[in-house]
Amino acid sequence: MVKITFPDNNVREFPKGINGIDIAKSLSNSLAKEIVAIEVNGETWDATRPINENATIKLFKFQDEEGKHAFWHSSAHIMAEAIEFFYPGVKLAIGPTIDNGFYYDIDLPEGKSISDNDFPKIEKKMLELARQKNQFIRTEKSKTDALSYFKEKDDEYKIELISELEDGTITFYEQGNFTDLCRGPHLPNTSLVKAIKLLKIAGAYWRGDENRKQLTRVYGISFPKQKLLEEYLLLLEEAKKRDHRKIGKELELFTFSKRVGQGLPLWLPKGAMLRERLENFLKKVQKEHGYEPVITPHIGQKELYVTSGHYAKYGEDSFQPIQTPNEGEEFLLKPMNCPHHCEIYKSKPHSYKDLPIRYAEFGTVYRYEQSGELHGLTRVRSFTQDDAHIFCRPDQLKEEFLKVIDIVLYIFKTLDFENFETQISLRDQDDHSKYIGSDDNWEKAESAILEAVKEKGMNAEIEYGEAAFYGPKLDFIVKDAIGRKWQLGTIQVDYNLPERFELEYVGSDDKKHRPVMIHRAPFGSMERFVAVLIEHTAGKFPLWLTPEQAVILPISEKYNDYAKKVSNILNNYD
Ligand SMILES: [Zn+2]
Ligand SMILES: [Zn+2]
Structure with a gap:
């Protein structure tokens, strides 16, 4: 006999060699007809494969991934x-x-x-x-x-x-x-x-x-x-x-040019206006939440990305270094804004009283995607992140998380994304060795996310073992008007970059400490967000985002001057 443990921890004995279908049959015949696969001790198996050892199982229907x-x-x-x-x-x-x-x-x-x-x-x-x-x-x-x-x-x-x-x-x-x-x-x-x-x-x-x-x-x-x-x-x-590529063309929002290069979107006046309105909307919200704007260049020395670890991740398969007349000098198009922001943090000493510091930038980044992978605005080679980095003390993590969640929820509400899911990615429960940062800090960060999500009354799927090696994260996945899911904003805790850039603050104990870093981008990127917004609304944007909000028609030539006056007033009114 073998002991079979069900997802509800119920244990039953079956003859050795039993399979998923027969286990299902023992529960109900109609269930057995729907079973397409089985999970046996964490591995997905054929539902007909014999089970010869004690096992924890889960039966899968077509509905399951x-x-x-x-x-x-x-x-x-x-x-x-x-x-x-x-x-x-x-x-x-x-x-x-x-x-x-x-x-x-x-x-x-x-x-x-x-x-x-x-x-x-x-x-x-x-x-x-x-x-x-x-x-x-x-x-x-x-x-x-x-x-x-x-x-x-x-x-x-x-x-x-x-x-x-x-x-x-x-x-x-x-x-x-x-x-x-x-x-x-x-x-x-x-x-x-x-x-x-x-x-x-x-x-x-x-x-x-x-x-x-x-x-x-x-x-x-x-x-x-x-x-x-x-x-x-x-x-x-x-x-x-609703294809954003089709609607984007019809509404004259963006275009691509073979001569400029594949995957490099060109924003047309109406698209640029829409994007600017979104940016201004977020800038205003962020200002209210204590963010400070920063501006950084589109390139950085290769060394910067070697320090940050991004060169190891993006270097080989992405845009190659830019050479200069000076031999050995190499620059990279930035694949991420974070290294620049770390250097801004480092530009002066910080006390625990200065934290949190929140640097925000609509920063354009460049990543080489295979040409077969490119798709409208959702997979591009240059995109602008609504990026910000929060540098805070470990004890401030939860509050900062709550504040970022507030911003994300405000955006979803304003833009009519009523349905969304969240996913929390935590450490592997059994093996902590592959993660950077102290156990103590990880526990603090993980419980900060869990508590923040709970306090906001959100339902979250918790995925153990899905966290990056440098920190846990919270993802927002929205459902659009026809039920498709799109991954949008991410809030990511990071213990790695502060370490690599040796970021510090002086604590109340007069000793030096490492701040924690949070990366967050509620839209994800302007390109992706506009694409999702188009597919969600089928191009029928809320009035405040519509590129053409009013058209003024003088009923005869003698009213042209007055029409111009009205147009000027409207243009200067926000
Ligand atoms: Zn096959
Ligand atoms: Zn970042």
């Missing part, structure tokens, strides 16, 4: 099976799940191509295969066997993937006439997939490397019920209408 993952990944396998049927000799690269659905990167045989016109027949074949109720059968393979299988199939992509895997960790999954190298987990059988839609085709380089072969990426999505697919397609339609 892990459930969707198994569901969509299984659908990717079914799509691959259908594609192999129509395109014998096709080579398959990778087929992961994404936020909404799945894709498979395929290399079609010479002279073959695939287009939207082929979607209906592939979807039909997929449904036919799904209805066969084929099981997903997991087998462990030795590296030699795995390699020889794909050598025979002549699939160089799988061969490359396998050659990088360690022997003893390789598994295959087989369903119907299809076998894939795969870690799983998968559905109990194909028949749970009841509705399928292929969505689009795109080009994708093998392993994201522009120097390697371009493959064909086929996107799709699937559901356990036809109704869910219909709802999703309706949402897609609605999302298309």
Whole structure:
């Protein structure tokens, strides 16, 4: 027998070799029909995989994130099976799940191509295969066997993937006439997939490397019920209408120019006006909350970012250093504003009585995103953060958190984001070794966040082990008018930068102490926020943000002068 612990800590005994489906059946038959995967001691498994040891489990339905993952990944396998049927000799690269659905990167045989016109027949074949109720059968393979299988199939992509895997960790999954190298987990059988839609085709380089072969990426999505697919397609339609790239163009808010460069937004007069109104709104709120404006340059010496650690994070894969006529002198476009603000803090000594200090800047930062990743205003290579850094004493953390939360809530209320969620990222409960900063300070910061969130009456999802190594954080995720979730503001505690920049204040004990730093950006960035605002409002902004708030029409030429006078008054009135 094995002892199975349920999420409510209930423990029951089952025969050794029991699986998720049978555990579900012991609870109710209708539940068992909905189970798509199971978590066993923290790992997601096939719901049909035998459990041979005592385990803590969680059963997943399609509604759960892990459930969707198994569901969509299984659908990717079914799509691959259908594609192999129509395109014998096709080579398959990778087929992961994404936020909404799945894709498979395929290399079609010479002279073959695939287009939207082929979607209906592939979807039909997929449904036919799904209805066969084929099981997903997991087998462990030795590296030699795995390699020889794909050598025979002549699939160089799988061969490359396998050659990088360690022997003893390789598994295959087989369903119907299809076998894939795969870690799983998968559905109990194909028949749970009841509705399928292929969505689009795109080009994708093998392993994201522009120097390697371009493959064909086929996107799709699937559901356990036809109704869910219909709802999703309706949402897609609605999302298309609200696409900020389309509305941004129609309302003349922003544009991009190939000559200026990809991912570098150009704000048009009306967009700039909208953005300025948002900035002024936030500046006013921040002033009331004791923020002081600072202004810093767009570049900094490479050394600055080596000190801050940002060079290690962004250096290799981002914009490369700028050289000067002086040999060895190198500057970087700033990927973050924080290092500059740390140097401002350091420009004079501070006493405990001066804290907290809050430096705010609408600071433009530059990060190199792969061209395939760029998307309207939400993924760009230059963006302006509504950034601020708070330097405070550890005992002031909670109050500062409360104040930042106030600002964020005020923004959400003013801009009509009624639905939002928060997520608190804390340390791994069992292993504290990977975090910088004393245990004592971490405990203070974590309980400060928890208490602040509680005092504000907000419901927060607590994620243990999700904190960055340098501090816990609080994230705000808003739901827009059609229910999509967007990550916006973050409040991040940081013990690392004060250490790296050796920031200090003199305490009441006359000794030197390290301040705590809080990074916060309620909008996230102006680009991202405007994009979300457009998609949320479908471009129907609240009046105070509308670029064109009034139009003055003189009824005859003789009133032109008076019309100008009215226009001047309105323009100078805020
Ligand atoms: Zn797979
Ligand atoms: Zn920062």
